Amino acid sequence: MKKVYLFKVALKHRKRLWRRIEVRSDQTLGDFDNIIRDAFNHDTWDHLSEFFRERWSQGGFGEIYPDGRGNGAKKRIERLGLSEGDKFGYVYDFGDEIHHVLTLEKIMEPERGVKYPRVISKNKPRYRYCEMCEEQGKKTIAKWICMECPDEGSEMFLCEDCMDEHDGHYAEEIVY
Ligand SMILES: [Zn+2]
Ligand SMILES: [Zn+2]
Known part of the structure; x- marks a missing residue:
């Protein structure tokens, strides 16, 4: 069975x-x-x-x-x-x-x-928001975290669109 x-x-x-x-x-x-x-x-x-x-x-x-x-x-x-x-x-x-x-x-x-x-x-997702969008006053759920950007102790979260423009850096998909 x-x-x-x-x-x-x-x-x-x-x-x-x-x-x-x-x-x-x-x-x-x-x-x-x-x-x-x-x-x-x-x-x-x-x-x-x-x-x-x-x-x-x-x-x-x-x-x-x-x-x-x-x-x-x-x-x-x-x-x-x-x-x-x-x-x-x-x-x-x-x-x-x-x-x-x-x-x-x-x-x-x-x-x-x-x-x-x-x-x-x-699990209930605890979303991160795209840093680039945030600078323009928009709240967009981030999909990627840049592994090459982090400086000054902050992490670079990016949405799909901003990731496309964020060329040449290695990023990983965020697991929620
Ligand atoms: Zn964005
Ligand atoms: Zn980067």
Whole structure:
């Protein structure tokens, strides 16, 4: 019988940022990886990721490549032997090591007509506003943070339009 697993996925070092994600028992860690990348704006073309039991240094379930291949991708969720309340880990990018804490909150029956996996809720966003727009008296939600601008202790937040004009600097998409 297929089940649905409801996970809370939170960034370990920015716990305020979380997503609730439902995955079906017969789906794989590759499917789960894919939706986590998407939900946290992790890029889907550059970095490896891996799920692991307690400590990543003690070995994980196998690496997953951005294209969904890798020896950790094929394992089915139901094969992990999880019960409600269990926690495990996920690391994205073996260089920067962005750690996530996953909690299995509930095991449920699948709903008819629902496409899994899916994100069902997320933290309340605390929006940043575009600095360039703000100078002109406009309030626009920022989408990017410039990694090359920060000076005098302030951070440079930019909306999509202002980012287009903000040439040549490396910026990262803000996760809300
Ligand atoms: Zn702007
Ligand atoms: Zn800049």
